Amino acid sequence: MVTERKGAFGIGGAILFVLAGLGIALALYRFATGLGSVTNLNQGYPWGIWIGFDILAGIALAAGGFVVGGLMHMFGGEKYEPLVRPTILTAFLGYLLFIVALLVDLGRPWTIWHMIIMWHHESPMFEVGWCVMLYTTILLLEFIPVVFERFNMTGLYKLWKYSASWIAIALLTLFAIALTQSVPWVIAIAAVLILFQLSVEVGAIYRHPRMPTLLLMAGIIFSTLHQSSLGTLFLMVPHKLHVIWYSPWLPVFFFVSAVATGLAMAVFESILSARFFGREVETDLLRSVGRFLSWAIICYLGLRGIDLIVRGVGSELLAWTPQCTAFWIEIVVGSLIPLAILLTPELAKSTTWLFSASLMVIVGLIVNRVNVAVIGITSKYSVTYYPHWMEIAITVGIVSAGVLVFVFVCRHFPIFSDERSAKGAG
């Protein structure tokens, strides 16, 4: 069994290794010579596809970690349990990759720790930075029991089980201090969280046997703020972002589309990894995730539609410009076609169609984020921007490295439910 799995790695794995290696080599070259030598970024376009794809889209693709792992836990549905560990792993790896991409994009990445001590709480970028730091910590805490289980570290597991909630409370309070700098708000937030946890401790609220609820709650809160804050970043540029995307509701759109993408990623990954590792596809489960996905898409389309009408942008949508074309690709591929698939009962039953629909949602999301960060940005006073091949190669390298690590962890740690139950039985 084990040898068979390793055999499946073959040529695909070799290609991924080469791409990851090339990406690392180019990244080293970039650190030696500066951003100008590997990117086409210029004074009018300071942000390119690294921001649009690696960062904005990358974070949204990691949303499965809080949508499946978190919301399901809060609002019911233990049946989704088999999806929780794979989505948390994806989210955790996604965030680590995102941090790598950020280090490549930042001009002076060795100073990134400045954000921890040099507070400027009015800045949306400050919020983004803090969400990244703290949510990555939360994801590590959510993922770590897998490691304890793998190496039978019972003592550490117990320590985790009883301290994780309090660490989460501490991180949320710290975040509130940094971002609000208001004593009443900090007290209010800390009070609600501590009250909840004390109720759990005294038995007034049910203690979940495996996952400290407050840890997931912290994950949801940080994710919500992080996903939406990436939209807030672009509220700062009413003069540069195309009117199709520039809306005061941008943070909300970023959040809702991230929820949809989180669900789509859960479906996409389950089917793909089931095929890759030769396991059964959890069909019933994925069908109900598909139903949630269709609701998320309806919400998203409704909000975007109302916003475009209220702001009177209708006529802009029919112009023959790159921006309009990009908008329609985003909406048709990312929302309309997948919605049609999910709402057609015959298609929604089929694994293949479910897979296609989620893949389209993911592609649509990526197009949307690239639109906001690159295509929708107009800078009249400089030459325009097209990504340099080395920018693309570094991105491809980072993603390849991520896939390799994901496969490695899935092979060597108890991620999928059938392996866990098999282990428990044996």
Place this chain on the structure above:
Amino acid sequence: MAVNALLIDTVRCTGCRGCQVACKQWNKRAAEKTEFFGGPGYQNPADLSKDTWCLVTYNEVRLGDRFEWVFGKKQCMHCNIPGCASACPVGALEKLDSGPVIYHKDKCIGCRYCMLACPFVVPRFEYGSWNPYITKCTMCYDRLQMGEIPACAKTCPTGSVTFGERDALIREARERIASNPSEYNHHIYGLEEAGGTCVLHISKVPFEKLGYITDVPRRPVAAQTELAMKSIPAVMVGLAVVLGASYKLRTRAHLRGEDAERPSGTT
């Protein structure tokens, strides 16, 4: 505290570029290798850069039946509420009460959000360096501290660049326009642009003819993010309450049943 500002009167400008040279000298910016480019004739270089913080622009404008040079000046506008300073996550860009927007290079992490946020497309990034910084005009803050006036204003031979207190300069600009209404376009660029700036421009012709960015929002760009940033704590408390309550309600049955291992019942 008196708010310092610059008044740029392009009607008085002869295009000598003394300010450009003085700026380079005082701020120790390197000379640039430049080349001819299409468009505005004698202008050199084409744009602001990491080494050019002050640039006289040459614009051929049709006035009546003939073409004339009308000059403009590109530099940091030192906004009253600057987008760059609001955007910076580590406070590397700072608006001083005395007017200038200055840059603390030791704080900068190189995220370039200030460049995106600036409505006037002013900050320049050192793309060619492994250890890059943002660069821009500082209103010669170091000179101001010594009681001197900015290098460009000091050197201008025609009084086209005037340094002074913002309110006084606004009055001065209005007087110049009122006393010579046919020579001036009746608009003070920087009075309302981006919520008001500490560099004010007046000119013979409308500013779009000088290549100035004229569709700048009239409110500070930072005002757009205020609501989103202020709702953070409300979102945190709201989510904590809703999620906690929902979990509590959902798990009521488990609590009564006290089943230790696996909660069941949800199908």
